[in-house]
Amino acid sequence: EVQLVESGGGLIQPGGSLRLSCVASASTFSRHWMWVRQAPGKGLVWVSRFNSDGGTTEYADSVKGRFTISRDNAKNTLYLQMNSLRAEDTAVYYCTRSFDSWGQGTLVTVSS
Amino acid sequence: DVVMTQSPLTLPVTLGQPASISCRSSQSLVHSDGNTYLSWFQQRPGQSPRRLIYKVSNRDSGVPDRFSGSGSGTDFTLKISRVEAEDVGVYYCMDGTHSPPWTFGQGTRVEIK
Numbered sequence: 001e002v003q004l005v006e007s008g009g010g011l012i013q014p015g016g017s018l019r020l021s022c023v024a025s026a027s028t029f030s031r032h033w034m035w036v037r038q039a040p041g042k043g044l045v046w047v048s049r050f051n052s053d054g055g056t057t058e059y060a061d062s063v064k065g066r067f068t069i070s071r072d073n074a075k076n077t078l079y080l081q082m083n084s085l086r087a088e089d090t091a092v093y094y095c096t097r098s099f100d101s102w103g104q105g106t107l108v109t110v111s112s
Numbered sequence: 113d114v115v116m117t118q119s120p121l122t123l124p125v126t127l128g129q130p131a132s133i134s135c136r137s138s139q140s141l142v143h144s145d146g147n148t149y150l151s152w153f154q155q156r157p158g159q160s161p162r163r164l165i166y167k168v169s170n171r172d173s174g175v176p177d178r179f180s181g182s183g184s185g186t187d188f189t190l191k192i193s194r195v196e197a198e199d200v201g202v203y204y205c206m207d208g209t210h211s212p213p214w215t216f217g218q219g220t221r222v223e224i225k
Contacts, residue, residue, distance in 0.1 A: 001173075034214070036161075044153070044161060044204055046214040058212040094160060099151060099206070099214075100172060102160040 002026040002101045009093065009106030016085050016110070022078040022095030022103055028052075028071050032098045033078045035069060037091035038105075047093070050078060063089075085110045114139050114210045118203075118217035124225045131192040133220045135205035140185050142209070149208030152181055152190045153216075156201040164203075165190065192222075200224060 003025035012018050020035070035047040048069040049058045057069050068081040078095055085108075092105040115138040125131045141148045152165040163172050165181035168188060178193040192199055205217040 043202075043219045044155075044206075044216045046212070046216070049212060049214075060213055096161075099153075099163050099208075100166075102162065104160055 002097055004095045004097065004101055004103035006093065006095050006103040006106040009108045011109045011111065012085055013112050014086060014110055017081070017083045018085065018108060020080040020082065020093055020095075020106055020108070022080075024076045024078070024097065026076065027073065028076050028078060028097075029073050033069075033071060034096045034099065035078075035080045036094045036096055037089075037108075038094070039088075039091045042091075045091075048080065082108070087111065113213060114141075114207045114215050116205055116207055116215050116217035118205060118220045120220060121218065122221045122223065124223050125192075125195045126225050127197060128194050131195050131199075131222060133190045133203055133205075133222075135183075135188045135190070135217050137186045137188075137207055139210065141188075141207055142185065147209075148184065149211075150181075150183070150188050151206045151208060152179075153204045153206065154199075154201055155204070155219075156198070159201075161204070195222070195224075197224065 006022045008020040033050040050069045066084045070079045090110050094105045095103040117136045119134045150168050153161045155161045164175050169181045180191050202219045202221050204219050207215045
């Protein structure tokens, strides 16, 4: 089982940017890599996927055009660049490998 | 997008007794490749989600055999044969057939009576 450790969360003003990182204990070259978020007291919502088969990316409609997922194989790290942040982006962000391994999450709070 | 509807939203259970959670999808979850990509996740209080079941009825490694998944088409069930204290938490079903997006149910909270 791969270990995943997220970082980069914090308090940010509306309109600001953050970059989340997820370091994996094993290679990120294969399998699919996702970000899933959970607003306080709410359920799980898929945010984005990095498809290792071809390097394609997909996004939830709510973040399309604002968030960018990327991967650095040399560093075994997955990223989520989040721009134009809104209050409704406040959530714990989880990194997951094909949903079979999950990190501990990193909290993003968007507030003035 | 597919809508995943779980019931009940809260499930009070007695230790040692069985429990059952229903998940219904707004469209059939049978993929064109013949598989049905329905998964179940457990999220204990204060913890990250953990996948229990994939493709309707396949248990992930390390998942106790008291957990089982069944169903087909649009109607799925997660069963716990004998609830233990460590089973308290929120359970989610998820559609992977119509991805992207991957759609979760709203969650079912399992609590001890």
